[in-house]
Amino acid sequence: MGEKSELNVGMIGYGFMGKAHSHAFLCANKYFNLPIKLRMKIICGRTEKNVKHMKEKWGWEDYSLDWKEVVKRDDIDLIDIGTPNNIHVPIILEAAKRGKHVLCEKPLGISVSECRKAVAAVKRAKVYHMIWHNYRKAPALSLAKRLINEGRIGKIFHVRAAFLTESLMDPNRPLGWRLEKEKSGSGAHGDICVHIIDAARFLVSEIREVAGMVETFIKERPLPQKPKQKGKVTVDDMSAFLCRFENGATGVFEATKFARGRKSHNRIEVNGAKGSFIWCSEDMNVLEFYSEADPKHIRGFRKILATEKTHPYIKGYWPPGHIIGYEHTFINALVDFAHAYAEGKMPSPNLMDGLQNQIVLEAVLKSAEMKKWVKVGRLK
């Protein structure tokens, strides 16, 4: 089991995810009784003003402008990564080399080959690692997994999943790092499709083969620094794929940032022989569940408000009917990490999930390019 009762955390990145992670580090042990302490030691980023601001806001003890320094510090036990995608693996490699445990945002990297290196490195270093697929930790989706384990869904026939936003529909939205292939790896595909891929792998089984497509609707956008000039968008605005799972189920997946009216609509439906369920992040405290075990005349999709003590993670929060928010999924992830560490188990999902998700992502892109079905490799 993990040797320490307190881990000093160095967090690299301070944007959207830096804020979500900071709240989680700050509050996880308040809502829950963690078996170890996670100490907010240092936050790191490139722009001093901003990093300093975040340090003070959220109570990090120190800040740095150079991730390499942070990774080198002897007093840091755990590196938490929330940077642009192309820096994930470089940081992991350095961190692992120094025996630091790793928490990494999704997607793991920008290519399968670099992700393989990351996994090899953490394995070699025998460190604990986790990938922040936070939606697995929503109580209602975690409950779905429990229903599967209890046999309430039965043999699974179908998965249909979509992650829909409208976040790229404005043509004036500048060409940030997420729209540059060398920094992001891919667009909506790696940013949001990876969430539904991960959810399906978590709930159902590995994916065996895929037929995919991608599309870029707006091909040029203003440059962030020179808004009158335009640069080329080198990633997809949407991706979709059909698949077959190893257990024989079929899958239909779609991710897009061009779905007018959809804000952050991450939805998955699973149909099995005995039951079905639907979950959507925009109403993330609810699981809809249909059971063939019910008497015939009272069958229907029930809306389970997963806010009761009997539901995953809820003991840490509020009485029934008081919903939790998006950022609590990060707290829940940390709770799982802390317990896994304390019990000497590898956290889940971890960098191997990150790699397998990347393998699927890449297979879809290859299929889209070749316009035919492609087998999905398996992590050994």
Place this chain on the structure above:
Amino acid sequence: MGEKSELNVGMIGYGFMGKAHSHAFLCANKYFNLPIKLRMKIICGRTEKNVKHMKEKWGWEDYSLDWKEVVKRDDIDLIDIGTPNNIHVPIILEAAKRGKHVLCEKPLGISVSECRKAVAAVKRAKVYHMIWHNYRKAPALSLAKRLINEGRIGKIFHVRAAFLTESLMDPNRPLGWRLEKEKSGSGAHGDICVHIIDAARFLVSEIREVAGMVETFIKERPLPQKPKQKGKVTVDDMSAFLCRFENGATGVFEATKFARGRKSHNRIEVNGAKGSFIWCSEDMNVLEFYSEADPKHIRGFRKILATEKTHPYIKGYWPPGHIIGYEHTFINALVDFAHAYAEGKMPSPNLMDGLQNQIVLEAVLKSAEMKKWVKVGRLK
């Protein structure tokens, strides 16, 4: 049991309800196998052009402009009433006198005292009678009753019901008969509140005492014939009441025609010790049901789409998932009437329900006037 295998129907009134009834008479024996035939013999109304048109449209064999003649005809077995409210009881009295069976639209009449006469008359005449509280016959609401009978709701604590429309919000809407007390008895109260009163009595128990209120928001409206002149609205635009049921449950009722955005929103929720359900006419094929008998972690309101063979009345219609419409509730009512007649049982709901509903309506009005709680009398 009813003596005849065919009943000749005379229908008085040809408006909204005349159309719904006509469709029911025409199609009931097509969707279902009725034990008796209901022959569309004659339709009656005051305006020849319109009555004749309806006769031809819907296939009535004959028409008349004088209901008294219709009631007198020897070849008529069954009088179906869809006239303004103040004519219901006069027709019933004449029909009963001549031994005609009676179907009557709701509300039964415009006062308890005249409704008592109607009930006395049909009892004396020993005819079959039914009141068209069609919503009882929606498969999903009928299913709710079955759930109660099966003990799935348990001891009932609460009823909350509302019938909401926006149909009187336009101040230019003319002063039709529904807005004149001497023709209608009351406004939203007798027109739509009576539906939720009936549903609650059907599902729960009799009402013991009430505290009510009524309100008229638009006090004058254009006269139908002289739109530049205004007349006084003599009925309520809304009514509401609290109540206690004989079984100890509490009730909260509201009916209004001033609820912007609500079209014909007839909703009832019942909470019991073991379960709860919700039904709403705008989504009338669905019953939401919560069961405490479910395992703790999978409790939730289930949306039962009451379109399967196992559900009330559905055998006559379509495969699962194919919804029926508003007018089918009238077909279902006729199906029940025909079976009751053939089996020699009094149909349900019948004129005694109409009277008891009227007793509740009147108690609410009295309470509203006296500004205190009022006991509800019981039909002996």
Place this chain on the structure above:
Amino acid sequence: MGEKSELNVGMIGYGFMGKAHSHAFLCANKYFNLPIKLRMKIICGRTEKNVKHMKEKWGWEDYSLDWKEVVKRDDIDLIDIGTPNNIHVPIILEAAKRGKHVLCEKPLGISVSECRKAVAAVKRAKVYHMIWHNYRKAPALSLAKRLINEGRIGKIFHVRAAFLTESLMDPNRPLGWRLEKEKSGSGAHGDICVHIIDAARFLVSEIREVAGMVETFIKERPLPQKPKQKGKVTVDDMSAFLCRFENGATGVFEATKFARGRKSHNRIEVNGAKGSFIWCSEDMNVLEFYSEADPKHIRGFRKILATEKTHPYIKGYWPPGHIIGYEHTFINALVDFAHAYAEGKMPSPNLMDGLQNQIVLEAVLKSAEMKKWVKVGRLK
């Protein structure tokens, strides 16, 4: 324009569709004022007892056991087809030869090549023809089309559609004609996927290329006549495909009869630059619509209950908030047919739509077999 003021109808087939069509023929001119009369002349099927029963139930004047005779009759103007799929085209060919107008259930046939013959025949014969894609005629889906035409959706980026049922999940369900390729052409694909293909073509544009998959989960089923013996299922239980539309939109389609809890869930979502909408047959009176034209802080998917006079087809029915049912979509289709005939216009959708739908169906099957993208041919 159509020459006659009354068309004598001969209907072939008396099952689920026979009942839906009968109700439509019986009631279309009651709810609406049709410009022509559709006379229920003769119903035709193979089993005398059943045909006769349907004739009497629904008021057909005559019946026949031989469709060829019906088609030959001089007093028949219009042939309505609701038989197994493999008989559609043969009947059409004979009917067209004799100058009869044609209404045909979907799918048009079992192969593109025979469907081409059907279209050639009706063109040659210059008869009026319609294919019963009834869902186009649901008021709420028809309203969606109006919103597109009004420019409220804008350039369309995405279509996602699914038709989900659980109707084949019981392994004891016998091997009926729908499961035999030579009678049905395909399984869920031709039976229900065709509906969502048609809806997308109706709403968006033609489909340019597809990548598809099919799956058969239960490969053998009891023979209808010898339930102890099993026969091979020769069609799909599910199909799915990705596509690109000619206007540049992407599409994700899925049809299955193995979605536990889904009854007849025919759902389509369309996302455009200015707005999005969602429609689902299980709640068919509702259209969900999101408009970017709304002020920013009050944007959201609105649930339009398409039951008001301003909505398509509703003038024939009931006041606001009173929903119509599944079978009314058939009435609406007949209304459109009658008006098109009277005005001398080709009804829509018609056999050319049936053929184009078949071209898409077949392209998907070919793609599934070849495991690569396939171009979709275009009807000239």
Place this chain on the structure above:
Amino acid sequence: MGEKSELNVGMIGYGFMGKAHSHAFLCANKYFNLPIKLRMKIICGRTEKNVKHMKEKWGWEDYSLDWKEVVKRDDIDLIDIGTPNNIHVPIILEAAKRGKHVLCEKPLGISVSECRKAVAAVKRAKVYHMIWHNYRKAPALSLAKRLINEGRIGKIFHVRAAFLTESLMDPNRPLGWRLEKEKSGSGAHGDICVHIIDAARFLVSEIREVAGMVETFIKERPLPQKPKQKGKVTVDDMSAFLCRFENGATGVFEATKFARGRKSHNRIEVNGAKGSFIWCSEDMNVLEFYSEADPKHIRGFRKILATEKTHPYIKGYWPPGHIIGYEHTFINALVDFAHAYAEGKMPSPNLMDGLQNQIVLEAVLKSAEMKKWVKVGRLK
């Protein structure tokens, strides 16, 4: 304006509300930039083990077992009260006497007369005060208020509100302080009905007269310390009332802890001449809004997911579509408090709202007892 840039907080009470308040004090200035600092100086409660635990969990600097001491401390600027109801006013009186600002949980007290004293005391002391009616601070409900202010609802005709839970249905639930009249004042009435009263007053206007009822379904419960003995429940399990608002609107209110399946279902619907809205705490990020200003054919209740920058409070949180949870309403309340203090304005809602809510609560109880309508007094 408030004189200090930092307020030292002493919080009395450490239960459900103590946790919610602690999170708010800890995080308000992290999500938002508060104009003043709120320092978590001391937490106070009666049971040392528990208070100490909460102090350490949530980072209070100190703890105490005696609220009188806390109130006396010179280094405390602000007293935050989350104790049983009967201690609220005594603490306020002491706090005000010493010039401390006050935050108080709802309901303000257990009687109108003591609440009047509290209000008099804070007025005399000229301190800032707020009552924690946190639901006003849910972005979606705050948006509703904005819609009213913008004239999008128009003249209001109806309010219907219900706060439904099932939290007292277990007869083995012991007789805690909330079930003892001398400690709580009333039951569901003061605990949850007060929330919907406050919401209606916030959104609509003051209440002019009421007709109420209360009911206690389980009249004896196990004593907390001696579970084999039973004690008398001296408060209501449910309350309901009809009312008229000063602006002429009607109201229907119900609060109960006996609604099977309802977890913390705090729902309010408001109907006006131009629009309507519905809000429910179980789905608290959503506001349903209907606007008569929309073109006729696209009117419907829109589901506004109030998670965009344009919505109240959201700038502090996450990108569109990422929901916030129950406890964020407390953060939002603190944000409002801090700004009011810094700008020298009285926060809203404050103790005068608490008193007016109490006046309504008491009028309802009086009406229930007298079984007639009762006028509601007005705070001068």
